Amino acid sequence: MSDATNKKIDVRPGEELNTAEIDAFLKARIGGLKGEPLIRQFASGHSNLTYSIVYENKRLVLRRPPFGTRPKSGHSMIREFRVMNALKPVYPAVPVTHFHVPDEESPLGVEFYVMDEVEGYKIDRDMPAGLNFDAAKNRALCESFFEKLIELHAVDFKAIGLGDFGHPEGYVERQIKGWNGRYEKVITDDVEDFADVRGWLEAKMPAGEVGHAIVHGDYRLDNAILNLADPLKIEAILDWEISALGDPLMDLGNTLAYWSQAGDPDNILAMRMQPSNAPGMMTRREIVDFYQAKTGIDCSHFDFYLIAGVFRLAVILQQIYYRYYHGQTQNKAFATFGQRTNALGHYARSLIEGSNIR
Known part of the structure; x- marks a missing residue:
């Protein structure tokens, strides 16, 4: 896989790995590795740290939590590792995983896991410019991407050994109150408290849940790898750190919180992380209708789930900004995240004002 389609950079200062130590550790656990590893970082991602480790005969990926303060339940490497292992036989669109190392056994001092790089x-x-996709192919890719989410939500999680992966009942309430509480802990002087948005979310939670499924939690096109021979096929979905068992509409709401489109505020469009506004891509409304038609799930009150997703995204960015604000990470890319938090909070307010939920 070329860096043009999955960009790698030199390891950022302060985030280096000890090459000799990692090489010995990997060779003791994965047979047949040849040569000395070249270690770089993947440029994408603002949360967990993802390293490319390339041997003469194998490409590996190491994932570890970020440096600095982390939420107690966040950045769980064993969570990612376990869900991908369980899913692989029935949902092939995940990487092959090799092993997980807990904190107490880790040469890094924190847990990590290793998987194959997916080409x-x-x-x-x-x-990617080389794909030369027109509007029709963009539409086909969009449908393929959301069909893969629907396929995930249809997996029988109990049958694959994930019945104890979480407590799906009450998922919506835990998510809303949990993200609200996390926000309170990371407010900085330059962001609003958005107490009105948090209060609305708690007051307007649906009376029941539409069902329970494996939810990815961060399902985005930029977390997907497309097949080299057939780019309309989703080869792998990455970044399972906040996967859980819960209401699938929360998952769809989280996904569409990232789905910028024409008509969105300029500061929201400026945060776009994926080509969701490319010609032929479905709008959020079309995606919700597509999902409802394919699953039979009633999406008539989807406004709540979208607003919840938008504010959750604000909290995620603020958690990252909090580390930067307090000097716990030196990554300059995080310097504007407080501004983004404010933009998303104001956007959530505007969605509430335009919502049909009263």
């Missing part, structure tokens, strides 16, 4: 096209803010 294919990596989508970022825009479609």
